[in-house]
Amino acid sequence: MADKVLMKGNEAIAEAAIKAGCMHYFGYPITPQTEIAAYMAKRMPKIGGVFLQAESEIAAINMVYGVASTGHRVMTSSSSPGVSLKSEGLSYLAGADLPSLIVNVQRGGPGLGGIQPSQSDYYQATKGGGHGDFHMIVLAPASVQEMADLTVKGFELADKYRMTSMILADGTMGQMMEPVSLDYDIAPAPEKPWATTGTKMEREHNIVNSLFLSPEKLEQINFERFEKYKAIEENEAMYEEYMMEDAEICVCAFGIAARVAKNAINEARKQGIKVGLIRPITLWPFPSAPFKKAAAQVKEIISVELSMGQMIDDIKLASECKVPVTLCNRVGGMIPSPEQVLEAIVKANNGGAL
Amino acid sequence: MATTQFLFAGFGGQGILFSGKFLAYKGLIEDKQVSWLPSYGPEMRGGTASCSVIISDTPVGSPIVSKPDVLVAMNLPSLDKYEASVVKGGTIFVDSTLIERKVNRTDVTVHYIPATRLANENGMPTLANMIIVGKILAEMNQFNMNGVNKALSKVISARHADMLDFNLKALNIGKEN
Amino acid sequence: MVVFDKPHALTDVPMHYCPGCTHGIVHRLVAEVIDELGIEGKTIGVAPVGCSVMCYDYFNCDMIEAAHGRAPAVATGVKRAQPDSIVFTYQGDGDLASIGMAETVHSAARNENITIIFINNAIYGMTGGQMAPTSLPGQVTQTSPYGRDVNLCGYPVKVCEMLSQLDGPEYLERVAVNNVKNVKAAKKAIKKAFQNQVEGKGFSLVEVISSCPTNWGLTPKKALEWIDEKMIPYYPLGVYKDRTAKEENK
Numbered sequence: 109m110a111d112k113v114l115m116k117g118n119e120a121i122a123e124a125a126i127k128a129g130c131m132h133y134f135g136y137p138i139t140p141q142t143e144i145a146a147y148m149a150k151r152m153p154k155i156g157g158v159f160l161q162a163e164s165e166i167a168a169i170n171m172v173y174g175v176a177s178t179g180h181r182v183m184t185s186s187s188s189p190g191v192s193l194k195s196e197g198l199s200y201l202a203g204a205d206l207p208s209l210i211v212n213v214q215r216g217g218p219g220l221g222g223i224q225p226s227q228s229d230y231y232q233a234t235k236g237g238g239h240g241d242f243h244m245i246v247l248a249p250a251s252v253q254e255m256a257d258l259t260v261k262g263f264e265l266a267d268k269y270r271m272t273s274m275i276l277a278d279g280t281m282g283q284m285m286e287p288v289s290l291d292y293d294i295a296p297a298p299e300k301p302w303a304t305t306g307t308k309m310e311r312e313h314n315i316v317n318s319l320f321l322s323p324e325k326l327e328q329i330n331f332e333r334f335e336k337y338k339a340i341e342e343n344e345a346m347y348e349e350y351m352m353e354d355a356e357i358c359v360c361a362f363g364i365a366a367r368v369a370k371n372a373i374n375e376a377r378k379q380g381i382k383v384g385l386i387r388p389i390t391l392w393p394f395p396s397a398p399f400k401k402a403a404a405q406v407k408e409i410i411s412v413e414l415s416m417g418q419m420i421d422d423i424k425l426a427s428e429c430k431v432p433v434t435l436c437n438r439v440g441g442m443i444p445s446p447e448q449v450l451e452a453i454v455k456a457n458n459g460g461a462l
Numbered sequence: 463m464a465t466t467q468f469l470f471a472g473f474g475g476q477g478i479l480f481s482g483k484f485l486a487y488k489g490l491i492e493d494k495q496v497s498w499l500p501s502y503g504p505e506m507r508g509g510t511a512s513c514s515v516i517i518s519d520t521p522v523g524s525p526i527v528s529k530p531d532v533l534v535a536m537n538l539p540s541l542d543k544y545e546a547s548v549v550k551g552g553t554i555f556v557d558s559t560l561i562e563r564k565v566n567r568t569d570v571t572v573h574y575i576p577a578t579r580l581a582n583e584n585g586m587p588t589l590a591n592m593i594i595v596g597k598i599l600a601e602m603n604q605f606n607m608n609g610v611n612k613a614l615s616k617v618i619s620a621r622h623a624d625m626l627d628f629n630l631k632a633l634n635i636g637k638e639n
Numbered sequence: 640m641v642v643f644d645k646p647h648a649l650t651d652v653p654m655h656y657c658p659g660c661t662h663g664i665v666h667r668l669v670a671e672v673i674d675e676l677g678i679e680g681k682t683i684g685v686a687p688v689g690c691s692v693m694c695y696d697y698f699n700c701d702m703i704e705a706a707h708g709r710a711p712a713v714a715t716g717v718k719r720a721q722p723d724s725i726v727f728t729y730q731g732d733g734d735l736a737s738i739g740m741a742e743t744v745h746s747a748a749r750n751e752n753i754t755i756i757f758i759n760n761a762i763y764g765m766t767g768g769q770m771a772p773t774s775l776p777g778q779v780t781q782t783s784p785y786g787r788d789v790n791l792c793g794y795p796v797k798v799c800e801m802l803s804q805l806d807g808p809e810y811l812e813r814v815a816v817n818n819v820k821n822v823k824a825a826k827k828a829i830k831k832a833f834q835n836q837v838e839g840k841g842f843s844l845v846e847v848i849s850s851c852p853t854n855w856g857l858t859p860k861k862a863l864e865w866i867d868e869k870m871i872p873y874y875p876l877g878v879y880k881d882r883t884a885k886e887e888n889k
Binding site for chain 1: 483486487490495496497498499500502522523524525526528616
Binding site: 132134158160162163164166167168170171172173174175176177178180182196197200204304305306307308309310313314315316317318319 | 650679680681682683685692693695696698699700701702703704705706709712713714715716717718719720721724741742744745
């Protein structure tokens with residue numbers, strides 16, 4: 109194994125993308141993800157790749173659309189307000205069934221919001237991200253190593269299913285440094301016979317397109333796309349369980365919130381409280397199976413979020429509302445403390461009283 | 463050492479993030495679990511800067527240090543802000559050139575190091591941070607040359623190789639004071 | 640003996656354009672140029688949103704449908720990924736000069752090595768005749784029913800004049816397709832715009848003054864006359880920038 113190096117989460121994403129064969133990056137500066145662009149600006153020219161600072165997030169996502177049309181691996185990154193601007197492009201990428209990787213290093217919102225960490229783009233990422241019926245594969249790293257690993261995974265899934273993968277991180281994940289190993293065996297990208305690479309006068313012309321004026325045709329395409337989504341829901345959900353074997357209380361959290369929750373769970377265990385964690389790694393598809401199981405086992409599920417409670421809806425659906433699901437949160441760039449989460453755990457253990 | 467949580471705080475430009483990174487790298491080289499988390503945003507550009515470093519024998523949970531075992535205060539606002547957050551029995555390192563007041567807490571160990579004066583006197587005005595780090599390592603019995611040298615070579619780019627000796631000297635000054 | 644044939648670069652499907660619309664002429668000119676330069680196999684076209692939205696069905700080369708106004712950004716991505724391809728966009732005035740103005744200006748400023756065919760017919764055709772950024776002062780449209788009031792909605796955008804102020808672009812020319820002489824000149828300009836890309840010279844844009852008899856409320860013949868009477872006086876034809884020619888003349 110190669111030596112581990114200390115890297116910022118943002119830099120780990122950039123280097124992992126290059127390792128995954130992404131030679132094209134387009135972006136626009138916005139805190140707290142600008143290190144990705146800066147890293148790419150430094151590296152791409154040295155390896156014959158393309159870094160281009162676009163005139164806007166809208167232009168950047170459409171440059172991504174252009175490269176994706178030719179079948180090359182391509183990415184852009186931004187933070188919350190910038191991702192809103194990209195939502196038009198995300199819808200077109202979905203409509204044209206193009207693979208791409210988008211990174212959202214979230215900050216507080218709505219509007220211009222703030223620049224401190226947040227998870228309040230959960231709905232935006234998991235419930236669409238633009239107009240029309242579509243999904244993105246949403247990956248939620250909780251360490252710098254996962255920032256890198258899920259970037260590689262994101263490219264592979266994007267190619268496999270011809271759709272967008274989104275890394276949904278937050279300012280903490282982007283800015284923190286942890287040891288990371290970037291040893292990957294990258295499988296060659298699949299053939300892309302649909303790509304607009306020029307006919308070479310050897311085949312019919314390819315068309316990359318999301319316009320279908322016949323409603324019958326458009327309906328059929330949507331049906332087929334959702335068959336694909338169904339297969340993804342069945343096969344690609346990822347999660348981590350921590351101390352769930354004997355848990356009577358379940359904490360659910362992703363990203364930085366899961367890191368904080370683990371501290372609280374360790375502390376609660378010292379006090380003899382049987383509590384565990386389910387950490388979704390894919391937010392779409394949402395991992396329903398562990399929640400079905402937990403609903404028959406625990407007396408309460410606590411959703412720890414850096415939002416006003418967005419993932420909590422998916423937890424309620426997955427656990428079929430069989431046990432109470434409560435929210436433990438901070439917003440606006442604030443992060444719940446382990447003490448706050450511990451308090452919620454103690455309260456749940458006492459049946460709602462402190 | 464099961465887990466040690468460090469909080470470095472001072473002005474932007476004092477090398478707060480750098481000294482944290484050095485300490486994290488030293489931990490990594492010694493097969494510890496480590497995390498480093500800077501404050502980011504407008505404060506990076508001249509205001510207060512801080513960074514959380516965790517060095518542990520077990521996987522690091524939250525990378526946010528809200529109750530430090532070790533606080534490094536390199537200016538008065540940082541001491542004012544974080545003094546109360548240090549755990550009982552923890553340690554505070556104070557740059558006594560820049561902070562005139564004494565620590566009020568009586569349940570923590572305090573080291574006063576005139577780091578900025580020592581740095582200036584030794585012709586390395588930008589390395590007060592590393593003088594304090596030298597002191598920390600000495601106090602924690604973690605000052606081993608192998609780890610120090612390897613960590614320095616990781617955080618100082620080849621382009622600035624001339625700074626290696628200065629940093630080493632600064633660490634030693636901290637160790638001796 | 641064949642006296643008139645369809646260019647190979649055009650597909651053999653009926654176009655959806657209205658009678659008297661000049662899109663068909665411009666499509667043919669582009670296709671003839673692709674044939675003559677022998678580049679069809681490596682050409683990738685980017686279609687806009689607007690009347691020519693479905694031009695991906697009419698050109699035989701690989702085609703990409705872009706979001707409204709974003710064709711130059713999409714073309715930038717394609718060209719950067721495949722520098723040996725020939726990449727063109729085909730855009731109307733709403734697409735290029737209104738919603739996509741930022742993409743237009745910045746691809747020009749970067750001297751992106753792409754070819755843009757810009758159809759200026761001073762109206763939104765696809766949505767049924769609303770005011771365009773290039774609608775003339777006083778022009779009656781569905782959204783300027785009392786005539787374009789410049790005090791209310793400002794003045795038309797003169798794209799070639801504006802872009803000619805940038806250091807970036809290689810070649811900017813405005814042509815028209817309302818008579819045989821103009822069509823011949825238009826073909827020459829379009830060919831040059833593609834040839835420039837083949838030679839790696841950079842951003843080349845040809846603005847084609849076109850007619851929209853349906854939404855102008857004129858017969859096809861009257862519409863062609865309206866181009867001479869109203870459009871060309873406001874949008875003078877000619878070369879607005881030709882860096883190579885300028886340097887050669889020095």
